[in-house]
Amino acid sequence: MSREQQKQLEASFHDSETRMRDVMTRIRDRHKELNEVYAAYDLDRAKARGLIRELADLHRKVLESRTDNEERMRKVLTREQFDKLRALLDREWKRRGGFRGSGGSPSQPPSP
Secondary structure, eight states: OOHHHHHHHHHHHHHHHHHHHHHHHHHHHHHHHHHHHHHSSSOOHHHHHHHHHHHHHHHHHHHHHHHHHHHHHHHHSOHHHHHHHHHHHHHHHHHTTOSOOTTOOOSSOOOO
16 A cells, blocks of 8 residues: 555544544433433333434444445555455454454554
């Protein structure tokens, strides 16, 4: 991978990470609120439904961002470079005990 390609990927992952930071905070906060709804004896089903709907929308944003990252990665790398990076990322996730399995990728690619 050339220095220019690496810079492009790092910039892309950094932009995505910055955008997703707020989304992930909101996901954590909505889960906390939902747990509070569940902790009450008198279940507020309407509030639970609203939080569940919001969580689904937030998770959709995360998945769409991941798809955008995957698309950008393919625009920057050749197929051979992509396959090598994917294999490296898979090994890294397995080493870390990750759950993503084949096709997973961390928020940033490791340095070559």
